[in-house]
Amino acid sequence: MRRRDFIAYGSAGVLSAALVNEHPENTAEAQVAAGFSFDLELVEVFQEMIDGEVLFALALRDQITRALRPILNVVEGANVTFRITNRTRKARRFALAGLADDFFAPIPAGGSIQLQTIANEAGTYCYLDNSEQAASRVAGFHGMMVIAPSDGKTPTGTRTPYNTPTAAQSMLFDALGTARFPGEKWRPDLPSRTRTWVFNAIDPVLQQQLELGREVDQTAFLRTFYPRYFTLNGLSGYDSAHDKDTVPRGYVGEPVLIRCINMGLCTHSPHIHGNHVFRLSSTSPAGGVVKNQSIPEVDTWMLGPLARVDVLLPFVRPDDIPEKAWPPKQEKFPLKYPMHCHMEMSQTARGGQYPQGMITDWELLGDRRGGAL
Ligand SMILES: [Cu+2]
Structure with a gap:
């Protein structure tokens, strides 16, 4: 089920009948010879929460696909142009956290601007509005930018998500498809082998303050922030657990890269059942991408505010099923793991409804595709 999202036109904030989509896979890219360009607009919207409550929110929208909070896909080294129109009631400032060009010029209310930068290092990044410090980011003006590598191969030619991968990253990606990980290498050419997870926490009081056009006192905001909804790709609970763009799905031997960013104010700890993940990269204090020199195998990974972490879900036979009992006969595929x-508060909606918070599934569709292991 898709939640309803509405664009709010004008300062009156009247609910419009225009339904809009938030599809992470609706990439906003429009590749041109010299680089990438995006036509985007800053909008005020109303979005339906998991319990039916409708809240005001801010968002960046792709002017062509109409997707809210699009994933911006570019390639390392390319020139990137953003043409942005600000349709909100306040001046805004688009920023790419973690890239060298962190601060562009402000965009006045009703104005348009063209911004340019260079995609300087492959990895997972985020865009946001920092005109009201953290407030408008948390209120929805955020999204992911993915810089794919221009080459991205290990010394033996295996594809990875990074240019000049570390020795540890190379060992892991080279090992995919061999004894420990029967099956295939990671496949960047298949969209299903990469998932993008954007985490956020929403306080209805903040959303209402922004809806009413009130100034947000930063100190008070940080002190009193009281999130009631916890979202993954803008969805919660049942919705995110059944969202085709959010749920990793595949057969044994089809590893999936999961790019994670936390746009909220709370620290989160995504925890996964069935398989462990391999933590590939994290965020440097200066905002760059840290390609890990050693790769921990974990079932939980920490995501502080503004953290960006890549993990690899290997899609191996789950350890809790003995080899002799594999493939399972009584329990049917797909095996669904959460x-x-x-952070237990994040599992609720409105402080009570469990499990309607920050949760999704991943699905093991079957033994090795084609049966050969
Ligand atoms: Cu658990």
Whole structure:
């Protein structure tokens, strides 16, 4: 089920009948010879929460696909142009956290701007509005930017998500498809082998303050922030557990890269059942991408505010099923395993409804595709 999202036109904030989509896979890219360009607009919207409550929110929208909070896909080294129109009631400032060009010029209310930068290092990044410090980011003006590598191969030619991968990253990606990980290498050419997870926490009081056009006192905002909804790709609970763009699905031997960013104010701890993940990269204090020199195998990974972490879900036979009992005969495929945040407050909606918070599934569709192991 898709939640309803509405664009709010004008300062009156009247609910419009225009339904809009939030599809992470609706990439906003429009590749041109010299680089990438995006036509985007800053909008005020109303979005339906998991319990039916409708809240005001801010968002960046792709002017062509109409997707809210699109994933911006570019390639390392390319020139990137953003043409942005600000349709909100306040001046806004688009920023790419973690890239060298962190601060562009402000965009006045009703104005348009063209911004340019260079995609300087492959990895997972985020865009946001920092004109009201953290407030408008948390209120929905955020999204992911993915810089794919221009080459991205290990010394032996295996594809990875990074240019000049570390020795540890190379060992892991080279090992995919061999004894420990029967099956295939990671496949960047298949969209189903990469998932993008954007985490956020929503306080209805903040959303209402922004809806009413009130100034947000930053100190008070940080002190009193009281999130009631916890979202993954803008969805919660049942919705995110059944969202085709959020749920990793595949057969044994089809590893999936999961790019994670936390746009909220709370620290989260995504925790996964069935398989462990391999933590590939994290965020440097200066905002860059840290390609890990050693790769921990974990079932929980920490995501502080503004953290960006890549993990690899290997899609191996789950350890809790003995080899002699594999493939399972009584329990039928697909085997569904949860990912839920270990910060327990995040599992609820409105402080009580469990499990309607930050959760999704991943699905093991069957033994090795084609049967050969
Ligand atoms: Cu659990």
